Every structure is written in C-alpha cells, then in structure tokens.
Amino acid sequence: MQVASTAPPDPPLGAPLEGRAALRWVGRLARALAAPALIVVLWQLAVSAGYLPPRLMPSPAKVAATAYDFILGNPNSPAAYAFSGSFFKHAWASLVRVLTGFLIAVGAGVPLGLAFGVSRTLERFVDPVLQVVRPIPITAWLPLSIMWFGLGQRATVFMIFLGAFFPILINTTVGVKVVDRRLIEAAQMLGTRPRQLFYRVLLPASLPSILAGLRIGLGFAWVCLVVGEMTGVGTGLGSAIADARELFRVDLIMVGMLLIGLIGYLSDRVVVHAFRRTVRWSPNLFR
Amino acid sequence: MATLKVEVRNLSKVFLEPVSGTRTEALRGVSLTLGANEIVCLLGPSGCGKSTVLRVVAGFEGPTAGTVLVDGRPVTGPGPDRGVVFQEQALFPWLSIYQNIVYGPKIRGVQREEYDRLARQYIEIVGLRGFESHYPHELSGGMKQRVAIARVLINSPAVLLMDEPFGSLDAQTRTAMQEWLLDLCQASPWTILFITHDVDEAIFLADRLYVMTARPGRIKMERVIRLPRPRPLDVLTTPEFMELKREVLESIRSEAPALAAPATVEPGAR
Numbered sequence: 362m363q364v365a366s367t368a369p370p371d372p373p374l375g376a377p378l379e380g381r382a383a384l385r386w387v388g389r390l391a392r393a394l395a396a397p398a399l400i401v402v403l404w405q406l407a408v409s410a411g412y413l414p415p416r417l418m419p420s421p422a423k424v425a426a427t428a429y430d431f432i433l434g435n436p437n438s439p440a441a442y443a444f445s446g447s448f449f450k451h452a453w454a455s456l457v458r459v460l461t462g463f464l465i466a467v468g469a470g471v472p473l474g475l476a477f478g479v480s481r482t483l484e485r486f487v488d489p490v491l492q493v494v495r496p497i498p499i500t501a502w503l504p505l506s507i508m509w510f511g512l513g514q515r516a517t518v519f520m521i522f523l524g525a526f527f528p529i530l531i532n533t534t535v536g537v538k539v540v541d542r543r544l545i546e547a548a549q550m551l552g553t554r555p556r557q558l559f560y561r562v563l564l565p566a567s568l569p570s571i572l573a574g575l576r577i578g579l580g581f582a583w584v585c586l587v588v589g590e591m592t593g594v595g596t597g598l599g600s601a602i603a604d605a606r607e608l609f610r611v612d613l614i615m616v617g618m619l620l621i622g623l624i625g626y627l628s629d630r631v632v633v634h635a636f637r638r639t640v641r642w643s644p645n646l647f648r
Numbered sequence: 649m650a651t652l653k654v655e656v657r658n659l660s661k662v663f664l665e666p667v668s669g670t671r672t673e674a675l676r677g678v679s680l681t682l683g684a685n686e687i688v689c690l691l692g693p694s695g696c697g698k699s700t701v702l703r704v705v706a707g708f709e710g711p712t713a714g715t716v717l718v719d720g721r722p723v724t725g726p727g728p729d730r731g732v733v734f735q736e737q738a739l740f741p742w743l744s745i746y747q748n749i750v751y752g753p754k755i756r757g758v759q760r761e762e763y764d765r766l767a768r769q770y771i772e773i774v775g776l777r778g779f780e781s782h783y784p785h786e787l788s789g790g791m792k793q794r795v796a797i798a799r800v801l802i803n804s805p806a807v808l809l810m811d812e813p814f815g816s817l818d819a820q821t822r823t824a825m826q827e828w829l830l831d832l833c834q835a836s837p838w839t840i841l842f843i844t845h846d847v848d849e850a851i852f853l854a855d856r857l858y859v860m861t862a863r864p865g866r867i868k869m870e871r872v873i874r875l876p877r878p879r880p881l882d883v884l885t886t887p888e889f890m891e892l893k894r895e896v897l898e899s900i901r902s903e904a905p906a907l908a909a910p911a912t913v914e915p916g917a918r
Contacts, residue, residue, distance in 0.1 A: 475775040543738040546708055551803065552728035560757065565742045642741045642783050 419612040427612040444601065444613060452624060454596035455586055458514065459628070462521025463582045468579070469522075471571060472531030475529075478537020479563065495527045497569070497587050503592065517589030517597075524585035525578035526628055531579065536570025537563050569643040572636045583625040598624075652717075653807050653839045654682035654705060659714035661700050667727025673864040674700045678715070680858055680867060682807060685837035689850035689857040691896065693903045697865030697899075698843045702809050705841065706732050716745070718805050728752055735812040737792045739784040745795055746780040752803040763802075770798040772831070789823040801838070808840045814849070826852055827881055834878050847896050851889060852879065859896060862903040869899050 407413050408420040415423075429435070432447020435482045477484040499520055510516040540563055548562045590599025598621050605613035661675040665916055674697040682688050692698045703709045705716050708756040716723045718730060727731075739748050749770060754765035772779055774794040784792055793813055800808060814822040826849060833840070844850050850857050859869040872893065875883050883889055 372782075438778060442651075535914075539715070541738070543734055543736060544740065545727065546706075547732070547734065547738040549726035550706055550728065550730060551730045551799065552756045562740070565740070568742070610842060 391603065392617065409627065416609075417611055424612050424615050424619075424639065427610075428616045431613065431616050431620075444605075447601070451598050451601045452595055452620070454594075455598045455621075458517050458589070458625070459521055459579075459582045459586050462518045462585070463510065463525050463579055465518075465522045466529055466578055466582070467575065467606025469576070470526050471533050474530045474533025474571075474574070475559075475564070477534040477539055479559065484534070491527070491530070499581075499588055501525050503588065506507075506589075506593065512592060512634040513594045516592070518595060520585040520589045521582045524581035526538035528577035528581060531572075532558070532569050533567065535568030536574075539570070540566040566638070569640045572640055574634070575632055575636075577627055579632060580625065581629075585619060587621065650883060651683050651684050652681050653686075653719060654680075654841065655715075655717040656680045656701065656705065657715045657717070659704060659716065660698070660703065660712050661704060661709065662712045663682070666725060674755050675704075676862075676864040676866050678865060678867055679714075680870075682841055683831075686855045687833065687840045687842060687853055689844060689854035690860065691844060691847065691850045691857055692860030692865065693862050693901065694845055696860045696862050696903070698845075698860055699811055700865070702732075702811050702841060702843050705807075706730050706797055706809050706818055708824060726769075728756065728800075728803040729806045730865045731803055731805035731808050733808065733810045733813040735815045737784065737789070737796065739795055740786050744781050744783055745776060745787070748784065748795055749799045749802055749904055753862055756803075765801050770802045773801070773835075774798040774866075788821075788824055789810065790877045793817070795826060797829075797832075806839065807879050809839060810842045812843055812845070815844070815846075821847070822880065829853065830877075847893055847900065850886060851892050851896065852881075852884060857896070859899050868903070869896075871896070 384412040403415075404418075408418060419427075430445050432446070432448040473487075477488065502520055502523060506516040506519045510519055520541060544562055544566060545558065547569050548558060553561055558573045586597070587599035587602070590597040590623075591603040593603075594600050603612050605611075605617060654776065656677055657697075659675055659678040660673075660732045663669075663672040666674070679700060680688070680690070681703075690701060700709065704711050705718070705723065723730075734750050738749065741752065746766045746767060748765045750763045753766060758766075769886055771780060774797060776794060776798070779787065779791070784795070787795070796813070797808075814825045817825060829855065832838070842850070843852055854872065854873045854918065858867050859871075860866065861868045871892065875886075875888060
C-alpha cells in the first residue's frame with residue numbers, strides 16, 4: 362500500500378495515469394538506489410586514494426569486472442580460470458538445494474503447525490522435544506549431518522530443511538492459535554459445522570502468519586545453504602566462495618556474497634508475490 | 649404477542665476460572681420473553697451480564713441452570729436460526745462483501761442461483777450495491793455493521809441477537825443506524841433481542857425493555873414502550889420519552905457503583 366506522505370508530488374494535471382505510475386516507480390527506484398550508490402562512490406574513492414589495501418578490499422570497478430566475468434565469462438581474459446562464466450552452474454546447484462530443503466520444510470512444517478494449532482494435546486506431546494531441538498545452532502548440526510548423510514548434497518539439504526522448518530512450524534502454529542474467537546463464533550452461528558471450521562475459518566485466517574513463516578524460513582534456508590556448501594561440495598555459490606578464499610580472491614568472495622543476497626531477495630519476492638492475492642486483506646501484511 | 653419466539657426461564661450462569669478456581673456468578677434467575685416481530689432491549693450497567701444472556705441464547709455458552717427455548721425448542725449450540733451481530737466487527741476479512749453475505753446459505757448447501765438471488769436482495773436492503781467486491785477493511789464502521797446484519801438476515805433467522813451493535817460507532821453514525829434499523833423492521837418485521845447500555849437507544853428502538861441489576865444480573869424492571877410507530881427521531885424530545893428515560897435512568901443509576909468525588913487539589917500543591 363502506498364504511504365501517502367512519502368509519495369512524490371503529482372505530475373502536472375492531464376498526465377496519463379500510466380505515466381504517473383511509471384514516474385512514481387522511477388522515483389522509488391531512485392530512492393532505493395541512492396544509498397548503495399553513495400557507498401560505492403565512497404568505496405571507490407577510498408581505494409583510489411590508497412586508504413584501503415587492494416588485496417583485502419578491491420575497488421568496486423574490480424568487483425564489477427569480476428562479476429561480469431563470473432556471470433558471462435570472458436574467453437579473452439588473461440586470467441581465464443575455472444570460475445569464468447560458471448555462475449549459472451553454481452546458482453542452479455544452490456537453487457535446487459534450497460528449493461528441495463525448503464519444500465520439504467514446508468511440507469512438514471505447515472501441516473504439523475496446523476495440527477498443533479488445532480490440537481493442544483498433540484502440541485503438549487511433541488512441542489517440548491521441538492523446543493529443545495530448535496535452539497541448537499545450525500553449525501552444531503554440521504558434524505552429525507555429515508556423519509549421517511556424508512559430505513555434500515544430502516547433508517546440505519538436510520541442514521536447509523532444519524533451518525527452514527522451525528520458523529515455518531512456529532508461525533503456522535501461532536497463526537492458528539491466535540485466530541479471533543469471534544470469527545469462529547460468527548462462523549458457528551452462520552451454520553458452519555465443526556469439521557468445516559478448519560477450511561472455512563482457521564486456515565484462511567492463519568494464512569498471513571503462515572506467509573510470514575515461509576519468508577523467515579526461506580531466509581534461513583539461504584543461510585544454511587552456504588554453511589552446508591562451504592564444507593566441501595563441488596558446486597554451488599557457497600562452495601565458490603569457499604574456493605575463492607583458498608585462492609585469496611577477495612573480489613570473487615564479494616561477488617559471490619552479493620549474488621547470494623540478490624537471489625535470496627528475488628526468491629523472497631517470488632513467495633510474497635505468490636501469496637499477494639490470498640492475503641491482501643491482511644492489514645499487517647509486510648510487503 | 650401471539651407466539652413466543654424466545655423464552656428464557658430462570659437462567660443462571662456461573663463462570664469457573666479453570667486455573668485459579670474463582671467462581672463468578674454472572675446471572676441469577678433471569679427470565680425474559682420475546683414475542684414474534686418484537687424488538688426487545690436488554691439494558692443494564694456494564695458488567696451486569698447482559699451480553700451473557702445473549703451468548704446463552706446464541707448457544708455460545710451453556711446455562712448453569714434454567715432453560716432457553718427458541719421457537720419452543722431448547723438451545724443446544726449456535727445455529728443459523730439465531731443470527732448474531734457482534735459489537736466488534738466479526739466479518740471474515742479474507743472474503744469480499746458479497747462472499748461474506750452469501751457465506752451462510754453457501755455453507756448450508758443452497759444452490760448458487762438461489763443464494764445469488766438472495767444476496768442481491770439483501771445487498772439492496774442494506775444499501776451496499778456497488779460494494780459487492782470490496783473487502784471489509786475498505787468499508788466504514790456503519791457499512792461493516794450493515795454487512796454483518798445482511799449476512800445473518802439472509803439465513804432468515806427466527807431471532808436477531810444484537811450485542812451492542814452500534815456501540816463502537818461515532819454518535820452521528822449510531823443515530824443513523826438506529827433509524828435505519830427501525831426502517832428495516834418497518835419494511836419487514838424481525839424479532840430482535842438488542843443489548844445496549846445506552847438508555848436513549850433502548851427506548852428509541854424497543855417495543856419492550858428490560859433493565860438488569862449489577863452482577864449477579866437479575867431482571868429489575870420491565871417496561872412496554874408505547875411510543876408510536878413509525879418512530880421518527882424527534883420522539884427523543886417528547887415528554888413521554890423524557891419521562892420514560894428519567895425512570896429508566898434512575899433504575900440504572902441505583903445499580904452503578906458510585907464513583908468517589910474527585911479530591912480537591914490545593915492550588916500550588918503540585
């Protein structure tokens with residue numbers, strides 16, 4: 362929802378509506394890019410003036426060149442090496458792992474959360490175990506998951522699942538529990554039978570909270586991906602970062618980090634967009 | 649009053665706090681009746697249990713003692729024959745206005761053409777044509793309450809249970825809604841149990857009113873309101889209205905706990 366006070370002044374009367382919308386969009390983009398642009402300029406100035414050691418802090422121009430080479434490849438590059446043009450291979454491997462772990466977490470977390478929200482008995486039996494398991498840091502799971510699943514793909518997916526599972530479970534449980542009792546009573550007095558109540562009221566009412574859980578879970582999925590991939594898988598953005606460190610390529614480390622951030626952001630937008638129509642009624646929906 | 653739509657006999661209600669074990673006696677021996685097409689207001693100081701009476705009739709709470717009959721049958725739980733209009737808005741926020749209104753017939757398996765016809769009719773009656781595809785959060789308070797009324801009327805309930813339905817509206821909207829409700833009942837009569845703490849509202853709307861005591865709630869007074877119908881708003885300034893209001897106010901005031909008079913602060917004492 363557009364906040365009126367931050368909207369730019371209207372263009373002259375008579376401007377076509379699409380024109381106005383486009384202008385507003387350009388304005389928003391400009392404001393979003395202002396701070397990063399300033400940082401890049403200061404960074405470049407600091408490197409050029411010799412305040413920062415280029416080996417630890419390469420210039421933005423160097424990072425940009427590396428990004429171009431990493432993504433698109435450059436056969437004429439004198440430093441043609443294993444990373445040139447390998448972005449899509451790594452990104453695809455990472456994306457598949459994140460999606461696999463995340464979807465398993467959704468498949469387990471949402472139904473279990475809904476069941477917890479409805480049945481206190483079930484929650485009392487299972488929840489204590491989960492609450493003790495939940496605070497164990499993801500890095501502490503690393504040795505065990507390597508023992509169980511071996512080094513690589515499956516251990517990484519397992520850790521992504523763990524990281525995404527708990528936020529999804531907890532937000533879904535809370536979402537069902539805090540459904541306004543008046544909505545349930547309203548449904549009852551309108552003729553809703555007990556077994557219709559779940560699909561008619563509890564599920565739709567808890568959708569905004571479930572969406573919040575999915576977004577937090579997806580964020581954790583990317584964290585766990587990098588932790589898993591840095592332990593020695595051949596492909597993936599996390600492994601590219603780890604390899605770049607071995608080669609002392611700070612520029613490539615930065616490119617890898619920025620690209621993970623960018624893909625993480627885009628994946629969040631996809632989730633939000635997929636839910637936008639179903640939860641647009643919710644006043645506290647963060648977009 | 650040919651037939652009794654609702655009969656509450658000797659209703660008592662005690663709430664037990666499960667953790668602390670505290671007993672709260674909310675109602676003691678409440679008896680009241682609603683005749684067909686009658687508007688009955690239940691008036692009382694806050695916390696007197698008037699909403700509890702409505703919640704027992706609605707079937708949200710069971711009685712501790714006593715019986716509640718609707719159309720001669722005992723109440724066993726909530727159902728579409730008793731439409732409830734809550735004070736706070738309780739529309740389904742994820743459904744459009746149209747979907748909110750057709751919710752009842754739809755869930756009971758009424759055919760699409762039939763509930764669509766009913767929906768058009770009730771959207772017209774509550775004056776919300778053009779807002780069918782809006783969502784509740786896009787509507788004003790008064791409009792939301794008209795949707796809340798339409799979604800229960802479409803179920804053709806035996807009785808409408810209204811729990812301070814205009815209590816959270818601003819004064820102008822509240823008066824407009826009261827007049828609108830009377831017009832609605834003038835056009836096609838409904839049996840209404842109306843809970844309020846507003847004396848003007850109760851006398852203006854009611855065919856008959858009950859005043860309750862402070863907790864534990866009992867019926868203290870019953871009055872038939874013989875003001876003519878249709879009842880224009882200026883009935884509020886007639887001597888008959890004033891006389892009724894004085895009588896009811898006195899009855900209620902004797903129930904409200906007296907507040908201590910504010911202490912005088914010496915100038916400069918702060």
